[in-house]
Amino acid sequence: xxxxxxxxxRFVAERTEQFRFQVERRLKGELSEDQFxxxxxxxxxxxxxHAYMLRIAVPYGTLSAPQxxxxxxxxxxxxxxxxxxxxxxxxxxxWPKLKDVPxxxxxxxxxxxxxxxxxxNCVRNVTSDHFAGADAEEVEDPRPVAELIRQWSSLHxxxxxxxxxxxxxxxxxxxxxxxxxxxxxxxxxxxxxxGRVGYRIYVGGGMGRTPYLSYVVAEFIEKPxxxxxxEAILRVFNESGRRDNIYKARIKILAHTxxxxxxxxxIEREFAEIKAAGTLEVPxxxxxxxxxxxxxxxxxxxxxxxxxxxxxxxxxxTSNTHPHRVRGYTIVTxxxxxxxxxxxxxxxxxxxxxxxxxxxxxxxxxxxxxEQNLVLPHVRIKDLPALHERLTALGLATPNAGLITDxxxxxxxDYCDLANARSITIxxxxxxxxxxxxxxxxxxxxxxxxxxxxxACGHHHAGHIGILGVDKKGVEYYQLLIGGSAAEDxxxxxxxxxxFGEHEIADAVERVVDAYLKLRQPGERFLETSRRLGLExxxxxxxxxxxxxxx
Amino acid sequence: xxxxxxxxxxxxxxxxxxxxxxxxxEADVFAEPQTADAALAAAKDFVTRNVVVNPYLFExxxxxxxxxxxxxxxxxxxxxxxxxxxxDV
Ligand code: HEM
Ligand code: SF4
Numbered sequence: 190x191x192x193x194x195x196x197x198x199r200f201v202a203e204r205t206e207q208f209r210f211q212v213e214r215r216l217k218g219e220l221s222e223d224q225f226x227x228x229x230x231x232x233x234x235x236x237x238x239h240a241y242m243l244r245i246a247v248p249y250g251t252l253s254a255p256q257x258x259x260x261x262x263x264x265x266x267x268x269x270x271x272x273x274x275x276x277x278x279x280x281x282x283x284w285p286k287l288k289d290v291p292x293x294x295x296x297x298x299x300x301x302x303x304x305x306x307x308x309x310n311c312v313r314n315v316t317s318d319h320f321a322g323a324d325a326e327e328v329e330d331p332r333p334v335a336e337l338i339r340q341w342s343s344l345h346x347x348x349x350x351x352x353x354x355x356x357x358x359x360x361x362x363x364x365x366x367x368x369x370x371x372x373x374x375x376x377x378x379x380x381x382x383x384g385r386v387g388y389r390i391y392v393g394g395g396m397g398r399t400p401y402l403s404y405v406v407a408e409f410i411e412k413p414x415x416x417x418x419x420e421a422i423l424r425v426f427n428e429s430g431r432r433d434n435i436y437k438a439r440i441k442i443l444a445h446t447x448x449x450x451x452x453x454x455x456i457e458r459e460f461a462e463i464k465a466a467g468t469l470e471v472p473x474x475x476x477x478x479x480x481x482x483x484x485x486x487x488x489x490x491x492x493x494x495x496x497x498x499x500x501x502x503x504x505x506x507t508s509n510t511h512p513h514r515v516r517g518y519t520i521v522t523x524x525x526x527x528x529x530x531x532x533x534x535x536x537x538x539x540x541x542x543x544x545x546x547x548x549x550x551x552x553x554x555x556x557x558x559x560e561q562n563l564v565l566p567h568v569r570i571k572d573l574p575a576l577h578e579r580l581t582a583l584g585l586a587t588p589n590a591g592l593i594t595d596x597x598x599x600x601x602x603d604y605c606d607l608a609n610a611r612s613i614t615i616x617x618x619x620x621x622x623x624x625x626x627x628x629x630x631x632x633x634x635x636x637x638x639x640x641x642x643x644x645a646c647g648h649h650h651a652g653h654i655g656i657l658g659v660d661k662k663g664v665e666y667y668q669l670l671i672g673g674s675a676a677e678d679x680x681x682x683x684x685x686x687x688x689f690g691e692h693e694i695a696d697a698v699e700r701v702v703d704a705y706l707k708l709r710q711p712g713e714r715f716l717e718t719s720r721r722l723g724l725e726x727x728x729x730x731x732x733x734x735x736x737x738x739x740x
Numbered sequence: 741x742x743x744x745x746x747x748x749x750x751x752x753x754x755x756x757x758x759x760x761x762x763x764x765x766e767a768d769v770f771a772e773p774q775t776a777d778a779a780l781a782a783a784k785d786f787v788t789r790n791v792v793v794n795p796y797l798f799e800x801x802x803x804x805x806x807x808x809x810x811x812x813x814x815x816x817x818x819x820x821x822x823x824x825x826x827x828d829v
Contacts, residue, residue: 216748218790236793238813239824240750269823284823286749531819602809603817611808613819663807 201303208232209291216288232294233279233304237606240284245297245304246314248339249321249332250278250557250564254544257555259300261540267293272540274525274533276368276559276597276648277356278316283604312342312423316358318366319558322485323520323566325512328378328386331361333479334415337471338376340479341416353438355423356395368559368675370394370402371651373440374422379409387411392422392452393444396645400681401441406453412476414460417469421459425452486552486567491517494570502577504626505588510573519570521551522590523563523580528624529617532598533561542583550576561597562590592629593637593702594620597648601641601658602665608641610658610665611691615639618695623702632702635715638673651675653716654698655682667694669701671727672719680720685728697731704730741767741805742779743813744786744795752813752825753792755779760792763825764814769800 208228215225229235233244245260252260260280264272267289268282275281285293297303315335322330338357358367361378369375375391388410394403410418426440429447444452463469494517496506511520523543526532535543543563547553550572551565558564563585568576580586589595596619599605601612616639623629638652642659649655655670666688673682689697702715704726709718719727741764742755753760754767761767770776776797783795799806805814816824 215790221790222747222787222793236745236750238809239752239816240745288748602812603819608809611812611818613817617819663809665808 198298198301201298201301204232204303205291205294205298208294212287212291232290234285234287234290235606237283237604238602239604241287241290242604243282243285243290243293243304244275245280245282245302247278247280247302247557248314249317249335250319250559251332252555252557253300253553254547254555256300256302257540257544257547259296259302261537261544263293263296264537264540271534271536273531273600274535274557274561274563276561276599276646278314278319278557278559280557281600283600312338312345312355312357315339315342316356316367316372316559318360318362319556319564320366320511320520320566321361321556322483323513323515323518324362324364325514326363327361327514328380329361330480330483330485331359331376331378332483333476334376334378334388335359336479336482337416337476338419341419353440355426355440357419363677365675365677365679366558368648368651368679370679371396371400371648371675372403374419375403376415376419381409385411388415388418390418390422392456393441395439395441396648396650397439398643398645399442400645400650401445402679402681403441404444404449406449406456413470413473414464416471417463418456418460420463420469421456424459424463425455429455486554488515488518488552488567489569491515491569491571493517496570497573501581501586501588502574505577505586506573508588508592508630509590510568513567515567517570519568519573521565521568521573521576522558523565523585524587524590524595525562525585526589526595526620527584527587528589528594529621531613532596532616535563539583539585542579543585546576546579550579560595562595588626589629591634591636593623593632593635594629595636596620597636597638597652599640599647601639601647605641605646607644608658609643609660610641610667612639612641612647612656612658614691615656615658615667615694619698622695622699632706633714635702635705636674637698648675649673650681651679652682653714653719654701656694656698657684659688661688665691667691669694669697669731671701671724672716674716678716683724685724685731687732689731700730700733701727741769741800742776742783742795742797743810744783744792747790747793755783755795758782760786764805765803769803770797 211228214220235242269284273281315338317331317335321332355373357374358369358372359376360367371394377389379389390407391403392406509522513519552567556564596616598612598616602608636653638648639656640647640649649657651673657668659666668688669685670682674680705715756767786792798810815826
């Protein structure tokens with residue numbers, strides 16, 4: 190698994206001490222807020238509605254038991270007993286005091302964690318598939334590549350002050366679980382016709398107020414050339430990205446203004462230059478060194494085992510397990526979406542409880558998914574009944590992974606300083622509406638994603654059903670979007686029409702879902718039905734009973 | 741009314757008589773824009789002295805904030821009634 194080497198340890202220790210010094214100067218009044226803010230943001234510290242918020246990176250979403258225990262400890266000692274898992278494989282604490290943050294960072298460093306690259310205009314923490322190293326379909330484990338990119342980017346002097354933030358995702362499976370095409374750059378690990386492994390590269394995706402899907406700029410980049418190619422992309426961005434307007438500064442704007450041909454030409458030119466200099470070739474030795482960090486755990490040689498069926502256990506197994514590449518094992522999704530709960534929140538008791546489970550049930554590893562759930566990547570099938578019992582006791586056995594109540598939702602106006610409307614309350618209302626398990630299974634694969642403002646932290650553009658909170662003269666309204674996807678069949682959802690009031694939106698969602706159940710053909714998912722039929726039937730359903738919303 | 745966040749811990753504060761209190765109910769309501777602006781100007785001094793950050797004025801009607809945002813700031817998260825200022829009363 191991910192290990193920081195001595196170099197990282199020194200770097201993080203230095204950064205923590207620097208930040209302690211800056212906080213002291215700030216509290217003594219030697220730095221003004223304007224001078225201090227860039228330091229604060231570089232260390233993942235925001236000021237929110239009620240308090241500060243600290244964002245901690247979970248590289249590739251991989252957590253160990255000691256790290257979970259540390260997060261539980263921090264939640265107890267410095268926060269209000271819980272943390273919030275985000276769609277970017279980060280964890281946010283909502284109540285830290287500025288004066289405590291240097292101590293928190295120092296404690297985190299003892300378990301090799303930090304808040305670096307979680308904010309600011311740099312290459313952000315690289316995200317990857319939460320089933321990495323376990324999925325039956327992957328070409329190879331994507332995490333070594335993600336780690337290589339992290340090491341190259343985190344210290345690159347040229348790239349610490351980009352025109353805007355830059356997010357990279359890496360996947361190695363035909364089933365994309367990283368929202369790859371919504372990233373500034375995406376790396377898909379593929380095999381070419383000769384059976385050689387290399388990279389397909391995407392550029393120009395993003396959410397926010399102007400959503401774009403990325404496009405392919407290179408079909409196949411050879412392994413040693415990866416960093417040279419990514420550097421070429423960042424050079425083009427640095428040279429030509431707009432710095433005059435924050436809303437136009439992301440590479441998605443440049444990429445879609447230039448178009449694929451011009452963009453590709455520009456990148457190719459830089460790429461040729463970097464390659465000629467030869468400095469960025471990835472040595473095989475370095476790859477091997479990093480791969481060794483992610484060496485697969487010691488899997489036992491197990492017999493073929495059938496998944497348990499029947500009862501509460503069977504329901505949970507049906508929705509919350511996924512095929513593993515090793516015989517006798519399975520991947521378990523732990524839903525952080527209890528019916529009517531806050532999506533993504535976990536209490537310190539739950540974090541501690543999970544830490545205690547890891548060694549017994551998952552070869553010591555836990556993952557964080559971009560869908561705000563947790564994953565036990567390596568569970569023996571025969572352990573499922575015992576695991577289910579332990580998770581039930583922790584309140585973590587909700588059988589809804591991938592179903593309609595497995596909603597993605599940003600903090601919204603309950604916490605976020607930028608929000609226009611609450612999002613969690615809407616998620617809770619919808620979750621309660623669809624609480625019935627049989628109904629959820631009948632509806633099948635349906636992803637609802639909710640953001641409290643156009644920044645789109647809750648991925649509303651990518652929801653099969655998306656919900657966007659807007660503000661109308663201080664009152665909360667909600668727009669419905671239909672037909673988005675963040676998976677390999679990526680698309681951007683379309684707005685259905687005028688917004689709905691706080692107490693109308695869950696009804697509207699329910700009417701849209703009922704319309705789908707009536708209109709679908711056998712085996713058709715919501716997304717497919719909406720693509721086949723377009724918006725109109727859903728518009729009719731949503732607005733059927735009332736049309737007094739806002740626009 | 742006038743609000744800000746305390747520098748050291750981020751706590752939401754409200755202006756009363758030239759200083760800060762933690763509960764909205766105890767804070768000054770300005771009937772006139774002039775007094776509100778004067779208070780904001782005075783609050784800037786607390787920014788310079790590094791006591792608070794981000795002071796600004798917001799609208800109230802019958803002692804209650806007009807915007808949902810300020811109602812939530814004054815109380816705490818509406819999805820966690822056990823947290824924030826609402827938990828202390
Ligand atoms: C509560 C404090 C937060 C603040 C102040 C914040 C701020 C922002 C801002 C300003 C953007 C837009 C950036 C741009 O368009 O260039 C953004 C985008 C985003 N944030 Fe957040 N965010 C917060 C929490 C979260 C949470 C909790 C999540 C995960 C649930 C998250 C995930 C994302 C994602 C996925 C994007 C979209 C990136 C893109 O534009 O491609 N953020 N955030
Ligand atoms: S989408 Fe808006 S409201 Fe939600 S967390 Fe992001 S910035 Fe805040």
